[in-house]
Amino acid sequence: MKVIADLAIVPLGVGLSLSPYVAACERVLVEAGLEPQLHANGTNVEGDWDQVFAALKRCHEALHQMGAPRVSTNLRCGTRTDRDQSLDDKVRSVEEKL
Amino acid sequence: MKVIADLAIVPLGVGLSLSPYVAACERVLVEAGLEPQLHANGTNVEGDWDQVFAALKRCHEALHQMGAPRVSTNLRCGTRTDRDQSLDDKVRSVEEKL
Amino acid sequence: MKVIADLAIVPLGVGLSLSPYVAACERVLVEAGLEPQLHANGTNVEGDWDQVFAALKRCHEALHQMGAPRVSTNLRCGTRTDRDQSLDDKVRSVEEKL
Amino acid sequence: MKVIADLAIVPLGVGLSLSPYVAACERVLVEAGLEPQLHANGTNVEGDWDQVFAALKRCHEALHQMGAPRVSTNLRCGTRTDRDQSLDDKVRSVEEKL
Numbered sequence: 001m002k003v004i005a006d007l008a009i010v011p012l013g014v015g016l017s018l019s020p021y022v023a024a025c026e027r028v029l030v031e032a033g034l035e036p037q038l039h040a041n042g043t044n045v046e047g048d049w050d051q052v053f054a055a056l057k058r059c060h061e062a063l064h065q066m067g068a069p070r071v072s073t074n075l076r077c078g079t080r081t082d083r084d085q086s087l088d089d090k091v092r093s094v095e096e097k098l
Numbered sequence: 099m100k101v102i103a104d105l106a107i108v109p110l111g112v113g114l115s116l117s118p119y120v121a122a123c124e125r126v127l128v129e130a131g132l133e134p135q136l137h138a139n140g141t142n143v144e145g146d147w148d149q150v151f152a153a154l155k156r157c158h159e160a161l162h163q164m165g166a167p168r169v170s171t172n173l174r175c176g177t178r179t180d181r182d183q184s185l186d187d188k189v190r191s192v193e194e195k196l
Numbered sequence: 197m198k199v200i201a202d203l204a205i206v207p208l209g210v211g212l213s214l215s216p217y218v219a220a221c222e223r224v225l226v227e228a229g230l231e232p233q234l235h236a237n238g239t240n241v242e243g244d245w246d247q248v249f250a251a252l253k254r255c256h257e258a259l260h261q262m263g264a265p266r267v268s269t270n271l272r273c274g275t276r277t278d279r280d281q282s283l284d285d286k287v288r289s290v291e292e293k294l
Numbered sequence: 295m296k297v298i299a300d301l302a303i304v305p306l307g308v309g310l311s312l313s314p315y316v317a318a319c320e321r322v323l324v325e326a327g328l329e330p331q332l333h334a335n336g337t338n339v340e341g342d343w344d345q346v347f348a349a350l351k352r353c354h355e356a357l358h359q360m361g362a363p364r365v366s367t368n369l370r371c372g373t374r375t376d377r378d379q380s381l382d383d384k385v386r387s388v389e390e391k392l
Contacts, residue, residue: 001158006335008300008370013180016209016265016376023391038388039333040381041300041370049158053151060099060147060177069180069212074270074370075173076302076335079158082111082167082310087334094332097317104237106202106272114278114307114363121293136290137235138283139202139272167310172272172368174204174237180212185236192234195219197354209376245354249347256295256343256373265376271369275354278307278363 001049004087005077008042009059011068024066025059032058037087042074046087049079099147102185103175106140107157109166122164123157130156135185140172144185147177197245200283201273204238205255207264220262221255228254233283238270242283245275295343298381299371302336303353305362318360319353326352331381336368340381343373 011021022043029036029045032055037044045052056073063071109119120141127134127143130153135142143150154171161169207217218239225232225241228251233240241248252269259267305315316337323330323339326349331338339346350367357365 001155003158004334006302006333010206010208010268012206012208012214013212018208019387020391022388026388026392037334038385039300040298040331040338040384041372042335044334049155053155057099057147057151064177064179070176070178072176072206073174075175076171076368077173078168078170078335079162080168081162090334091332093313094316094320097314098320102236104204104235108304108306108366110304110306110312111310116306117289118293120290124290124294135236136287137202138200138233138240138286139274140237142236170304174270176237188236189234191215192218192222195216196222197351199354245351249351253295253343253347260373260375266372266374268370268372271371272367273369274364274366275358276364277358 001079002046002084003049003052003077003079004044004046004085004090005052005075006042006044007056008074009063010072011063012070012072014068021063021066021068024062028059028062029055044087099177100144100182101147101150101175101177102142102144102183102188103150103173104140104142105154106172107161108170109161110168110170112166119161119164119166122160126157126160127153142185197275198242198280199245199248199273199275200240200242200281200286201248201271202238202240203252204270205259206268207259208266208268210264217259217262217264220258224255224258225251240283295373296340296378297343297346297371297373298338298340298379298384299346299369300336300338301350302368303357304366305357306364306366308362315357315360315362318356322353322356323349338381
């Protein structure tokens with residue numbers, strides 16, 4: 001089952017500068033074989049369900065290993081059976097209607 | 099790794115009455131050994147990471163089998179290494195300060 | 197326009213114990229004339245759109261005044277024109293189908 | 295108070311093709327004087343708090359006028375008092391660490 005997801009992963013208890021933690025998550029996602037698309041409030045990925053959620057788990061583990069005692073994620077994800085759709089398809093289908 | 103999560107699972111393309119689908123997800127979560135706490139905008143669960151996310155996957159599969167061509171989830175989740183905390187602890191720690 | 201919303205308001209840069217901040221938000225919501233329903237991963241409210249979102253703004257302002265340099269919110273909200281629905285209706289409609 | 299937000303606005307009860315509704319929201323955001331940055335799972339905006347949330351309200355109203363009986367939004371937003379930060383700053387600060 002393919003899933004498209006938008007991950008916003010936030011470490012708590014590490015101060016205000018979160019970008020090193022977000023960068024660490026990007027590396028974890030790439031190592032998981034995903035092609036993360038970073039945006040200003042999260043990161044979009046697409047892939048097999050198990051691959052995506054195993055990568056999310058590794059992101060939590062990586063941030064804990066970097067010293068974050070709490071890690072909080074807000075995730076949006078979608079699956080569909082009617083047709084295949086990519087991240088780029090989603091953006092394009094809106095842009096065609098603007 | 100223990101995770102606390104709040105799941106809001108929405109089927110698309112099935113009309114306006116979503117409660118049968120939410121009820122189906124509750125049953126999936128119970129069958130997964132979780133004790134879901136339904137609230138007005140989602141369902142809280144706590145458990146081992148793999149148990150919780152395997153249950154979420156089964157929710158998506160169950161709604162597709164019920165005929166929903168698209169299933170969209172918004173999830174909040176948190177892990178922490180500093181101490182153990184339950185769903186009830188989280189509510190109680192706030193209520194003590196009101 | 198009535199809105200039902202689930203607010204998860206998180207201060208960043210204040211350490212790990214967030215419950216005093218969540219409690220402060222509860223008080224802001226009550227002062228705004230709402231009847232917040234606290235749960236383990238957020239707070240449900242219902243009311244007029246402008247009332248709810250003015251209260252959310254005051255929550256951000258209150259947490260900044262308490263010393264939080266960053267405040268992050270994750271919000272789910274819904275409006276509907278087909279019929280009136282309360283927070284309790286939403287829970288009940290699912291529970292009837294369990 | 296400046297806010298950075300990520301809006302995912304979903305009409306329910308209108309079938310499976312949501313892109314015309316997302317496109318309508320983009321137009322509402324532009325008319326509100328914002329410069330929306332569409333991505334695969336939402337739209338990022340930045341601006342004054344009141345401007346951003348008035349625009350979100352108009353998005354809900356616009357989708358209801360297009361015939362959607364239910365409109366559901368998932369929103370992430372952040373305010374900060376320690377320094378000014380733009381959408382582009384947020385992406386750049388991560389990319390510098392990759």
